[in-house]
Every structure is written in C-alpha cells, then in structure tokens.
Amino acid sequence: MTDSRLQRLKDAAPQLRLSTDAADLEHYGRDWTRRWTPAPLAIALPASLEEVQAIVRWANQEAVAVVPSGGRTGLSGGAVAANGELVLSLERMNRVLDFDSVDRTLTVQAGIPLEAVHNAAREHGLVYPVDFAARGSCSIGGNIATNAGGIRVIRYGNTREWIAGLTVVTGEGEVLRLNRGLIKNSSGYDLRQLMIGSEGTLGIVVEATLRLTDPPPPTNVMLLALPSFESLMQVFAAFRERLTLEAFEFFTDRALHHVLAHGAQKPFDEVHPFYVVTEFAVGFDAREAAAMAAFEFCMEQGLVSDGVISQSDAQAAQLWRLREGITESLAKYRPYKNDVSVRISAMPAFLAETQALLGREYPHFDVVWFGHIGDGNLHINVLKPDDTGDAEFVSQCEQVTKLLSQALEGHGGSISAEHGIGLVKKAYLLGTRSAEEVALMRGIKRVLDPNGLMNPGKLFDT
C-alpha cells in the first residue's frame, strides 16, 4: 500500500480491510454492464458503521471519490469505478441485526443479499416480497439505491414501498437514522424516500429496516402463447379482473429462442409471437376454477393460442425459467440494454411505434423484448452482431436509445423503469425529467454531498 492517502486511511481506521490487489480492483471495479475498464484506487471492505463513516470523512479530507458497492448486478453502470475512486464494498456488512414480530420488520446491514433477506423473513413465517432473478447475487443496499422493481411489482410495488427505516452516512460523513421503522410520520420531508433510488450519489445506505408481510396463498403458474401484443393486453385485463395476480410477465419469440438455446425446455411445438408467464393465487377452489375460466374465456375470444398450467412446484420453476433465464441467456451477446416504462395503457402504441422504428432504422439488429406488463416496464435488449465492432455497436445503440428516448418523451414515459440511470442512461435523463427537476436534484446533491464525492458522474455530471 504505497499511496500515502491510503496510509492515512489506515491510520484513521486501523482495522479496516483494504485491498489494492489487481484481481480485486478488477472484480470490485465493474458491474454487470462490462462496458468500462475498472480502474479504482483501492477497495475498502468496512465491517461497521464507524468504519464507513471514517472512510467518508477521509474521502472528504483527501478529495477521493467513493463508489458504494453491493452485489454489482446493476445494468446501468451505477457501481462502476473507472477513475481512481475508492470502492466501498458493503459485502462484509451482511448480517440480520433484528427481527420484530410486532412491527413485522427485519433490520439488516446493507450488504446482505436479497435471497438471504427472503430466507430470514421465511424463518419467521413472513415474506419480504420484492423479488427478481438476481436475488442470489444482488444486495439490499443496491436494491435501495436503485429502487429495484422486479417480477412482483404488480402485486407488491417497488423496493420503496418496503423500507421502514434507513441508516445512512451522508457525503460529509454524518449519520442519519431516517424514519426509524415508523408507519406514520408526517413530520416534514421524507429523507428516507429521497435516499431510495439516489444511486449512491447522496450518501451510503448502511442499514435498512424492511417491512415484511404475510406469505401469499398457494399460487400456480401459467404459460400462455399469444398471437399479438393487442391480444396480450386483453388477456392481461381478463386475468386481472378474475384473479389476484402475483406476476404477469411477457417475452417475445426471440427471447424464447435464446433461453431455449441456453438449455431451457421447449414449452410448445409451434412458435408464437408473444408469451406470458403469469402467477396467481389458487388458495381456494373457486380461485382455481377462476383461473381456468379466465384461460377458457381468452381461448374462446382467440386471444390466446396455447397454454400450460403448472402441476407441481418443479413445473412452476420450469415455466419461470423461460422468463427468468432471459438475461443470462443473452449475456454472451453483450447486449445493449434499455429499460423503459410508459403508462400501461400506452404500451401497445409505444411498442408498435418503436418496433416499426427499429425495424426501419436498424433491420440488422436482433432486438429482444421482454418485461413486466403490469408495470408498463419493457426491457429492450439489442444484441451485438458478430461483424460489428464494440465501439461501433455502442455508438449505433446510443442512436437507438436516442430514438427510444424521443418516443418516450412523446408518451410521457421514463428512460429507466427499474435499473437506474447510472452511466449508461445519463445522456438521456433530460428526456424523462425536466431541466427544473434536474437542477433541483443537483441542488440536493450539493447539500448532502458538498464536495461531490459520492458516486460522481452517475445519474448526472457534477
């Protein structure tokens, strides 16, 4: 550790685990975007709130930028350290601190993986309902930083809904204990909510108190094949009217093509333009009958071409794999990801408009569509053709995103539904948020992080 700044950090926090090992710099300096070359100054792995505070105070004295780091499963470059920053990994702060059965809350350190939160809640007969495919690798701190959504938002909302309290170290090293688990708290600005979704630009989430809820009734999973997006929207309406939906996810034939090539099992003999994986409560006999009635209604109306319902947990998992395996199956094509949202009612028009536009302007691209119908959230992955170089591909995709951003402006949508702005989408922030809003966001950052050291360059330039 030859850098004198790091020596002074060691003096300030003698027990702090620090690494400048080349493999660690590489590992902790990147996220799932894989687009930037990691170049952090060092990796700090604090084990306590006090150590986090000492790091932030040191960063202010030395003018070193800090990149907070969870599971680094982000898809927007929010956890990338490519400019000599100190990566502050919360990986060692991964404990459950408290469970309260009366309040039905679980207090955890920010580095705990989402799956460990699920397991801890289940041990107490309750659930933490936010869920998505990266559950084993992502951390709750990262979920909070991006206000992560996932596959059950239609039923339970985003991460924001489930945070009853936060302990945060601000950009100046002050500790804030926000909302302290209260349900009602009309005492001024809700700084907890301000921190949620701020992508580490205002401070570092160190602990969180999570709300838990009752486990859902037993559910079933159905996979549907559909002839068009218009019928998909009608099927959504028919199912939502008749059932309590836990999830309603869609994907296209291209997405299915890639998951099947990646080892998933073929569900239908024929190819269909669209597919839906839906999960719904079947706790009572009447509900099971309602599921069949919804399906039969859609078949009769010609809205659905085929369908299969899970007969066991294993089969439900198999059907879910078709949807949850998409991201992994696309990884080898180094996809350029778009994660957009519009109001649910605007989805058919937006999809038709952008599909036509992409087909016209970029007919050589393999574009894979999937996402969360009930949330108006579409994932649009553009796959890199073999004969296109990295730089050329990114620059073409940026043109695609520009067009998407313009279409979104027309529909009042958002360039980031649930992945965050990070580095990847910051050039498009002004298509989604007004100049006045962005100016206010900058002002808020100046108050909480006056020296501009918390994840600088993410969300907007400072």
Ligand code: 2HG
């Ligand atoms: C999902 O819904 C995730 O599966 C990842 O948000 C989306 O890979 C993507 O583009």
Ligand code: ZN
């Ligand atoms: Zn998603």
